[in-house]
Amino acid sequence: MMTKKAKEIWIPIRKLSGECSLYSINYDANSLNIELEPFNNKSLIDVSFDSVFAYRLTLEHFRWNGIPPVNKREHPLYIVENSMYINWLLDEGLKQLYGTTLPLKHYVLYCTEHIIDIISSEIVISNNNSSSSDNYIYKKH
Numbered sequence: 845m846m847t848k849k850a851k852e853i854w855i856p857i858r859k860l861s862g863e864c865s866l867y868s869i870n871y872d873a874n875s876l877n878i879e880l881e882p883f884n885n886k887s888l889i890d891v892s893f894d895s896v897f898a899y900r901l902t903l904e905h906f907r908w909n910g911i912p913p914v915n916k917r918e919h920p921l922y923i924v925e926n927s928m929y930i931n932w933l934l935d936e937g938l939k940q941l942y943g944t945t946l947p948l949k950h951y952v953l954y955c956t957e958h959i960i961d962i963i964s965s966e967i968v969i970s971n972n973n974s975s976s977s978d979n980y981i982y983k984k985h
Contacts, residue, residue, distance in 0.1 A: 850926040854952060856919035859969050860889065863917040865956045869901065876962060878953060880920065891921070893964040897948065898933055900961045907959050921969070924950035929961050 864880035867888055871877075876893040893899075904911075927950035934944065951967060953960040 852928055853925040854922040854954075855925065857921045857923055857951075858919060860891075860921045861919055863956060864889065864920045864953075866953075866958045866960070869960070871896070871899065876964070878960065880953070880955065883956075890968075890970045891953065892968045892970075893951065893962050894966040894968075896962060896964045897938070897946075898929070898961075898963040900929075902959050902961075904954070904957055904959050911954075911959070920954050922952040922954065924952055924961075927963075930963060933963060 860880075863883045865883070867879040867881040869876070869878050874894065874896060876896045876899055878891045878893075880889045880891060882889060930948055930950050938946075947965045948963055949965060949967075951962045951964065953962070
């Protein structure tokens with residue numbers, strides 16, 4: 845008998861609002877830096893992830909069946925509970941190497957035409973024109 849898995853839940857991180865498109869993405873073997881271009885014509889937004897264990901970039905129309913009912917026009921950044929991506933990574937070898945004690949978080953950037961999934965333990969969001977006090981930082985210890 846097949847057991848029913850809990851559905852993924854995408855919870856908006858309300859530090860970012862409004863629809864954005866992917867402007868650039870750069871991975872340097874530990875950090876992932878993403879620049880978003882908001883549709884409201886404000887300056888680019890930098891979203892950086894440190895201690896990146898995995899990421900994937902997918903055209904949004906290849907994920908339509910698996911996206912929960914969220915509104916990318918309101919909030920493009922989410923943290924995922926019951927992550928199928930983390931479970932898949934654990935099953936594929938992460939659990940054998942590290943156990944299940946790693947402070948992993950699954951973030952999703954849902955942009956126009958792209959969905960970016962990031963497995964990380966730290967995120968920093970900054971507006972290119974804002975002061976550092978406006979930045980959002982999440983660190984899991």
